[in-house]
Amino acid sequence: MRNAFCSAMVRLGGERDILFLTGDLGFMALEPLQQALGPRFINAGVAEQNMISVAAGAASQGEQAWAYSIAPFVYGRPFEQIRNDVCLHDFDVKLVGNGGGYGYGVMGATHHAIEDYGVMCALQNMRVLVPAFADDLAPVVARMADDPHPAYLRLGRCELPKGWALPDYAPWRCLLSGQAGVLVAIGPGAGGVLAAAAELDEAARPEIWVVSELPLVEDSMPPALLARIAAGPGLFVLEEHVAQGGLGQMLALALLRMGVRPARFGHFHAHGYLSGSYGSQAFHRAENGIDPARVLAEIDRGVNA
Amino acid sequence: MPLSPNAAAAPDGRGSNRADPNRARARLLRMHYEARVGHIGGNLSALDAMLHLHGAVLDERDLFVLSKGHSAGALYIALWAAGTIDEDELTRFHRDGTTLAGHPVAGWHRRIVFATGSLGHGAGLAAGAALARRLRGEPGDVYCLMSDGECEEGSVWEALIFARHNRLANLVLLIDANGLQGFGGTDEVASLEPLGARISGFGLDVIEIDGHDPTALDAALARRGDGPLVVVLRTVKGRGVSFMEGRMEWHYLPLDEAQYRRALDELGQG
Known part of the structure; x- marks a missing residue:
């Protein structure tokens, strides 16, 4: 970037x-x-x-x-x-x-x-x-x-899948349709999960949204997103940031204020340095459970629980 | 031109001259006495320089940054003496609903552009303003008043390096060197003496003067080179009140009535 x-x-x-x-x-x-x-x-x-x-x-x-x-x-x-x-x-x-x-x-x-x-x-x-x-x-x-x-x-490193037709920039964008709940991601990590989810059937993958501006402005949250959260099997949030002060907390508070209640809520976020070992960005994502494979597996497990 | 046409002679409504140092001192003490607050010592050490700067040095185009924000009272008195704060406003010092807080807050007076109080911020702010003015081809100098204890903040030295490297000739940094800080003398806590030599070691032009002498300040400010100027003001904490002079406790203590009356008598303002 x-x-x-x-x-x-x-x-x-x-x-x-x-x-x-x-x-x-x-x-x-x-x-x-x-x-x-x-x-x-x-x-x-x-x-x-x-x-x-x-x-x-x-x-x-x-x-x-x-x-x-x-x-x-x-x-x-x-x-x-x-x-x-x-x-x-x-x-x-x-x-x-x-x-x-x-x-x-x-x-x-x-x-x-x-x-x-x-x-x-x-x-x-x-x-x-x-x-x-x-x-x-x-x-x-x-x-x-x-x-x-x-x-x-x-800023981070762009991970947009090759050949992906990206919609015009907006603070909220829907990047991929899906039936297994809604995944709201922030930052470049959205790219990897997008690529992995695209390999799944629509029924087995979440609808993927990306948000790019904080703090959240409740009045400008897309009604279509809110409707999907309210009606779907679950809401999941992915961020390369600790839980405290992160998107997950902001989104949960916004939904609470608006009276929108997801059936279940999952939060994939950074925890820090769990093993005391260090490595690449991919290493740390995997260790924190915020890599695409783990995120999609956990969503599948949560939705089908 | 000065901030007010005859700033040094702004009347106080009783025919006396607000900018008279003893008159200004007495008004500063009254303000703190009525509000029952301290920080008096550092206000008195900086007052003479601030009175002169705001009354006779700064013009409409100049910018002043009070980095030692705990001397807000002296700033308010200097602006009152210059005729840009009225008597009524002074009575609201430290009260609920005031704009005259214990450390300056911004946005209510054109001479108070920055909220300050946490030490080590003013020099960088002033350097940024000076840089912007140079880039924009705008006239006017930027003056920043710091304290000697404040120079223990690393950000001060970051700013000195930046100002020198970028040759900000429209920047004047003044240091109220009263030799006392929050919990001891500066020579006991983290001595930076010889302060002027240490700063000049960074390549800046430094002048040390009696910080209570406006004539010496005028002479120092006339010596401008191709970079920033630093003026070390050798001052006395609590200047003008015998029982406060050079005493650390007046960094904190409020005046009781007997002390207030005695101070006014010493200033000939009883």
Whole structure:
């Protein structure tokens, strides 16, 4: 997604003035943006707290400031700067975190981001965007740029099955029909489960939806989705994020408020580091039960229980 | 031009000059006495510089960032002296429903752009504002007032590196070096002295002055180079009130009536 993000930002930089700050990251990815923005592309160095304060200070003067790093370094290290300097003032600052979830794999736990959007959604004025596919980046970046408020963008690696006809971007999209309940996924992990589910008969697979914007806006949840949840055999949520503050909790609360009651509720989410061993993103997904095979097997078991 | 046409002489309705240092001190003490709150010592150490900045230095295009947000009272008094906060507003300091909180909140006064109070944020905010102004070709300088204890925050040094590297010549960082912090002297807790030399070691232009002398401040601010300027204000915590001067407890304590009356007498404002 980094290349798609870079292309979208180059396009944005050609349309309006933006200030782009990086925490010394972007090698072999952001050079086209660096070239396009000239003095408006600033390597702020390995100093993320200052980078966020600088972004907020620039935004106070009318700039739209984007701040980029590996995900935990952009939402975790400078948390207070995000809370105080950006969100308290509702400044037009965009945070971009690369490697959401277990995206950095065997690079180790310090580089993972499995509580990022829960933390960000706890802050006032903050919106979170979690594109599932590389093709989402152009519309997602445009939506962020058009909304002069704080936002956090979680990037990952696109896993869209080859040749898949993706519907136009929307905060909620139905990607695959199915009869075995409803699966709501967030982030690139939707791609893998999509590919695996497509191999199953419609009667044996869940209807798959992907959501890309948080916190959830209840008024804009698709009526067709709500109807399917209410009438179907179960609702399941898949996310590469811990349960606390995650999509599962947000969706359950939204449905409770709306009086929509699924027959059963299953939640596939990150737990952390269960074995104390480390590996690829696929390794951690499997260990946490959020890999496509396990998710679909558990849904089958739950629906047919 | 100054923020108000004759800011240094804004009247208080009784014919005296609000910007007179002792008059301003007395009003600051009254504000804290009536609200029964502390943080007086650091307000008094920073008051002279803030009075001068807001009364005679800053113009309409300049931006001021109070990074040592616990000196909010001195900021309110400086703005009152400059004629942009009225007497009625001061009476709501620290009350329910106020905008004059114990640490600045943003959005109600054009001179208070940022909510501050957690230390180590102001320098980065000011650097970002200065950078944006340069990119946009906009005039005006950005002034940020920090404390010496605040310089123990790593983010301050991140900001110094950034400001120096990007040669933000429209940025002035002032440090109220009163030598006392929350639970001890700065030399006892985490000494950064010689503070000016350490900052100049980062490549910034540094001037150390008597922080209670407006003439010295004017001279320091006139020495602008091609990068940010740092002015270390050597000050006295509790300045102007004998029993507060140099005493750590006045970081916290409110005044009782006898102390308040005695302080006013010392200031010739009884």
